[in-house]
Amino acid sequence: MSIRNETVWNKIMERPLLPVAGLMLTGVVITYFTGSAVPFALVIAVLLILTIVFTKSGREYILFVLASLILVMIPSIHMALSLEASEDTGRISTRGTVVSVRRKLNGGAEDIVRISSGALVLLRCDEEAELVPGSTLVIAGTLSLPDKAGNPGEFDYREYLRKKGISCVLRADSVEITHNPSVCGHLNSLVFDVRKNISGLISENMDSDTSSLITALCLGDHSLLSDDIKYRFSITNCSHLIAVSGTHFAGFASLFACIDPGDRRRKIYRIMMITVYMAAGLLTGMSESVTRAMVMSIGALLSRDKLSGMCMASVFLVMADPWSGLSSGYGMSVSSCLGIILFGPVIRQWLLKHCRNAALSDIFSAAAGAHIGLMPFFGTAATRLSVTNLLCQLAGGFTVSIICMIFIPVVLLSLAGFPVVMTTLELLGKLLLFMVGTASETGYMSFNCGRYGKYVFTGIYILLIVLIIPKGRLRRILFLPGIAACALSLGIIAGTILFRPDVTVVFLDVGQGDSCLVMAGKRSILIDGGTEDNGKVISDVMDWYGIDKIDIAFVSHWDSDHYGGVMALNDMGRIRMIEAPAECIFQTGETHDTDNVMVTGAGDRYTITECVKAEILSPNEAILGDNDESLVMTLECDDLTILFTGDISTEKENDLISSGILVDCDILKVAHHGSKYSTSAGFLEQVEPETAIISCGRYNSYGHPHRETLERLYSENITVRRTDREGAIIFEINHKD
Numbered sequence: 001m002s003i004r005n006e007t008v009w010n011k012i013m014e015r016p017l018l019p020v021a022g023l024m025l026t027g028v029v030i031t032y033f034t035g036s037a038v039p040f041a042l043v044i045a046v047l048l049i050l051t052i053v054f055t056k057s058g059r060e061y062i063l064f065v066l067a068s069l070i071l072v073m074i075p076s077i078h079m080a081l082s083l084e085a086s087e088d089t090g091r092i093s094t095r096g097t098v099v100s101v102r103r104k105l106n107g108g109a110e111d112i113v114r115i116s117s118g119a120l121v122l123l124r125c126d127e128e129a130e131l132v133p134g135s136t137l138v139i140a141g142t143l144s145l146p147d148k149a150g151n152p153g154e155f156d157y158r159e160y161l162r163k164k165g166i167s168c169v170l171r172a173d174s175v176e177i178t179h180n181p182s183v184c185g186h187l188n189s190l191v192f193d194v195r196k197n198i199s200g201l202i203s204e205n206m207d208s209d210t211s212s213l214i215t216a217l218c219l220g221d222h223s224l225l226s227d228d229i230k231y232r233f234s235i236t237n238c239s240h241l242i243a244v245s246g247t248h249f250a251g252f253a254s255l256f257a258c259i260d261p262g263d264r265r266r267k268i269y270r271i272m273m274i275t276v277y278m279a280a281g282l283l284t285g286m287s288e289s290v291t292r293a294m295v296m297s298i299g300a301l302l303s304r305d306k307l308s309g310m311c312m313a314s315v316f317l318v319m320a321d322p323w324s325g326l327s328s329g330y331g332m333s334v335s336s337c338l339g340i341i342l343f344g345p346v347i348r349q350w351l352l353k354h355c356r357n358a359a360l361s362d363i364f365s366a367a368a369g370a371h372i373g374l375m376p377f378f379g380t381a382a383t384r385l386s387v388t389n390l391l392c393q394l395a396g397g398f399t400v401s402i403i404c405m406i407f408i409p410v411v412l413l414s415l416a417g418f419p420v421v422m423t424t425l426e427l428l429g430k431l432l433l434f435m436v437g438t439a440s441e442t443g444y445m446s447f448n449c450g451r452y453g454k455y456v457f458t459g460i461y462i463l464l465i466v467l468i469i470p471k472g473r474l475r476r477i478l479f480l481p482g483i484a485a486c487a488l489s490l491g492i493i494a495g496t497i498l499f500r501p502d503v504t505v506v507f508l509d510v511g512q513g514d515s516c517l518v519m520a521g522k523r524s525i526l527i528d529g530g531t532e533d534n535g536k537v538i539s540d541v542m543d544w545y546g547i548d549k550i551d552i553a554f555v556s557h558w559d560s561d562h563y564g565g566v567m568a569l570n571d572m573g574r575i576r577m578i579e580a581p582a583e584c585i586f587q588t589g590e591t592h593d594t595d596n597v598m599v600t601g602a603g604d605r606y607t608i609t610e611c612v613k614a615e616i617l618s619p620n621e622a623i624l625g626d627n628d629e630s631l632v633m634t635l636e637c638d639d640l641t642i643l644f645t646g647d648i649s650t651e652k653e654n655d656l657i658s659s660g661i662l663v664d665c666d667i668l669k670v671a672h673h674g675s676k677y678s679t680s681a682g683f684l685e686q687v688e689p690e691t692a693i694i695s696c697g698r699y700n701s702y703g704h705p706h707r708e709t710l711e712r713l714y715s716e717n718i719t720v721r722r723t724d725r726e727g728a729i730i731f732e733i734n735h736k737d
Contacts, residue, residue: 017311020068024318027076028325032163037073037080044069075322082120082165082323089168092143095178096121098135102287103192105199105215106223112166113137120165122146125172132188136179141172150509150727151537153544164288165323191282195219198283198411205414205422210429213242217400217429218407220244220284227536229433232440235543236389240332240374241396241432244290249297251404252280273301289329292317296333310337332377339373340366346468367397375461392439399432459489501732503612503637508541509723510534512673512697512704513561516644518635519545520612526553526575527633527644528562535568541728542574550575552606554614554633556646558585558625567592579604581622581631600631602661611735612637617661618652627672628652634663637733643687645671645678653683662686667731670694670713674705674722684716691719698724 027040034040051065096113099120103109111123111131121143123131131137146169149156161167199219203211212224222230222242233239253276281294292313299313300306314334318325348365355361371393406424413421466475466482508515510530515538518525524547529538542550553575555563567586569575571593579600586592601621606614613636622629630646643665648656649672656662668689671678673696692713696704705722713720721729 015308015311016064016068017308017315020072021311021314021318023068023072024075024315025325027072028079028318028322031076031079031083031322032326035080035083037076040076041073044073075318075325079165079322082118089143089145091141092170093138093140096123096137096139098131098133098137100133101131101188102285103188104223105196105219105221108223112164113139113170115139115170119167121168121170122161122166123170123172123175125175127172127175129175129177130180130189131177132181134179134181135177138176138178139170139172140174141170143168143170145169148727150723151541152506152728152730153540154537155540163323163326165321195221195283195285199224201411201414202422202425205419206426206429209433210426213433214403214407214425214429216242217244217248217403218284220287220290229436231536231539232436236392236436236439238389238393238396238436238439240377241393241400243329244284244287245293245329245333246296246336246370248284248400248404249277249280249293251401252408253277253297270301274298277301288324288327292324292330292333296337306337306341310334310341328377332374335376336370336373339371340369342369342465343372343468344369367401368394371397372461372464375457375464377457388439392435396432396435399428399435403428403432456489456493459486459493462486462489502735503733504545505635505637505642505731505733506541507669507693507695507723507729508534508538509727510537510565510695512700512702513565514556514646514669514673514695515565516669517541517545518608518612519547520609520637523551523608523612525606525608525614526550526566526569527635528556528646529553529565529567529569531561532564532568534565535572538565538569539572539574548574551577551608553578554600554631555580556644557581557622557627557630559627559647560587562646570596579606580625581619581629582625585625618656630671632656634665638735640667640733641665642667642669643689644669647672647675647678649677650680650683653678653680657682657686664688667691667693668718670705670709672704673700673702674709675702676706676708679709679712681712681715684712684718688716689718691721693729694720694722694724696722696724700724 023044027037027044030040030043031037048065048069051062092115094115094117096115099112099114101109101111109131112120113123114120123139125141146158146161146166148158161169199211199215199221202214205211206214208224209226209229212226213229216222216225225242230239230242233242253273277294277297281290284290295317296310296313299311299316300309303309303312314325317330324330344365347368348361351361351364352358403425406428410421410425462482462485466479466486503518503520506517506519508517508530511534513530513534514528515530515534516527517538518527524542524545526538529535542548550569553566553569555566555578557563558580563580563586566575566578567590570578576596578597580597581601582599584592584594584597599622600616602616602618604616608614614633615636616631616633618632619629627647628649628651630648630652631644632646632648633644635642635644641663643663645653645668653671662683665687666689668684668687668691670692674694679692694705696702710720723729
């Protein structure tokens with residue numbers, strides 16, 4: 001073996017799992033996107049040939065490379081076989097084996113089953129079946145594809161499940177258990193009962209918000225958290241704090257980690273710590289994130305350095321479940337570990353110069369390094385960059401560590417008859433809620449980066465890597481690629497901002513309802529908002545486009561599938577002014593903030609920007625706010641005219657034709673979701689649209705859009721576009737010179 005090859009060999013042998021882990025993850029990604037293991041197999045073959053031909057290597061080196069390449073192929077082959085085991089949607093009767101079960105404290109459950117074809121499916125059933133991993137079933141039901149994201153910035157549930165290897169959702173009509181492993185069943189029930197009793201103990205001594213937060217942090221169950229708390233953690237980039245991770249495990253184990261076992265008792269110490277980690281894993285529900293955190297923590301404990309521990313854990317996780325390498329949680333875990341490795345020593349050295357306390361410097365440097373490592377993922381979870389968010393993340397991380405550190409002692413003391421100790425846990429929970437709530441509302445020095453967030457945070461992260469790494473070989477290697485990558489991120493942001501359209505019109509996918517978002521310069525308007533549940537959907541779209549508040553929201557009429565989302569956004573404080581054809585008429589039992597609701601009518605005009613104007617054509621005066629009193633309005637963007645018609649009927653259309661107030665339009669928002677009692681032939685001849693937009697829900701019970709309506713549209717050679725088939729429909733308009 002030559003001296004050069006010997007040097008390479010020695011470097012590899014220092015951390016033999018580093019190239020294995022890197023290649024294994026590369027193979028999983030290539031297989032996922034190509035749907036086959038063949039492309040990665042070709043890459044492996046090329047690497048093997050290059051190793052043999054271009055290096056004068058010894059036999060042991062060749063054998064090591066060969067064994068490593070065979071090892072990294074195993075997850076890719078496993079994933080390829082799973083991708084091929086697809087199943088047609090529709091009615092099905094099949095046998096299956098339960099792969100994993102996750103019971104939730106709110107009574108729900110998430111069961112993943114491998115059916116007879118080999119495909120993984122998510123089981124949904126109304127019956128409460130006591131399933132455990134290994135249970136064999138006979139299932140009859142309907143197999144369907146998961147919902148996909150219908151709007152910009154919306155969570156894509158279908159892609160989320162696909163990255164876990166789950167191809168379909170099986171809604172079961174009947175489930176027959178043919179075999180239930182008794183040991184697994186008893187252990188599963190015992191662990192869940194313990195977790196449920198601890199959750200009950202927490203809720204007895206705290207208010208609902210604080211107890212649900214402590215339950216999420218220390219028991220790994222988010223099902224009791226309110227949507228408002230989840231939203232606040234999301235917009236402050238703190239979602240990772242309520243997902244059990246290495247931070248939580250470090251907190252659980254910190255009481256034992258302070259023990260110095262010495263060299264003689266190090267094995268006993270490691271066995272004790274592994275036991276603690278496994279107990280913490282059982283306590284927090286053994287979910288995907290919990291398992292990953294447990295394996296990462298054990299890997300760090302057993303390895304000689306942090307990088308080797310991370311590689312060991314990565315190889316174990318991907319070998320056990322190839323799909324785990326695709327999850328964002330896995331990426332965040334690896335990225336935070338790299339942040340500790342890259343930035344931790346530099347931050348620690350700086351802290352030692354100023355505070356001269358080694359213990360505090362170790363804690364702060366590890367936490368700060370982990371948070372810097374998470375930066376590339378912040379833009380995918382939130383859209384706001386601010387100083388308060390950064391401070392909240394750092395302070396929140398330490399608070400979570402303290403909560404986890406004292407959790408088990410507090411629970412034990414409470415069970416022993418000292419419930420007063422729960423006050424400490426409650427105060428820390430309230431402190432964390434206060435910090436997140438304050439950061440979500442203040443946003444000091446805040447920049448709403450919208451859909452560019454991932455580029456902003458990635459650029460900052462790369463720049464920090466280049467600047468903070470000490471001078472040396474590593475910095476010389478990374479300097480030019482780092483600067484180039486940072487420049488590319490900034491270039492993408494600048495390009496998208498400079499060349500963005502003057503006006504963007506988004507007909508949102510809100511199911512069986514109506515909603516249209518219009519953005520022009522720094523101004524925005526919303527026309528209807530679907531049902532109340534769609535308030536969160538529209539809020540996510542606003543965040544995606546970097547909109548803090550809607551300037552004007554128009555409610556066409558007081559049907560819940562039109563006003564619900566608008567009022568939900570208004571209750572969030574995200575709308576400045578609401579215009580409607582009549583005073584508020586809510587459904588029984590509903591209460592909303594109405595201080596900014598104004599009544600509008602025919603003849604009212606609104607200037608959004610110099611080239612974008614809206615005008616109300618009808619009604620002159622509305623009393624009941626019903627379908628035929630819907631706002632009929634035009635939106636003019638230079639020479640392009642869009643006509644909105646609410647839920648008006650053919651009778652109202654005839655009145656509008658007779659009044660002579662209708663204008664030709666380019667785009668027609670079809671009335672009443674495509675009902676056959678609207679959009680008459682005479683109305684279409686009068687307004688002469690080129691494109692018709694139908695907003696309706698998939699498989700809705702009303703049969704919208706009706707066949708008669710579609711035939712009338714097609715007979716006029718009008719292009720028909722539907723949100724139930726396309727999702728959000730987007731028009732980008734540029735002003736004429």
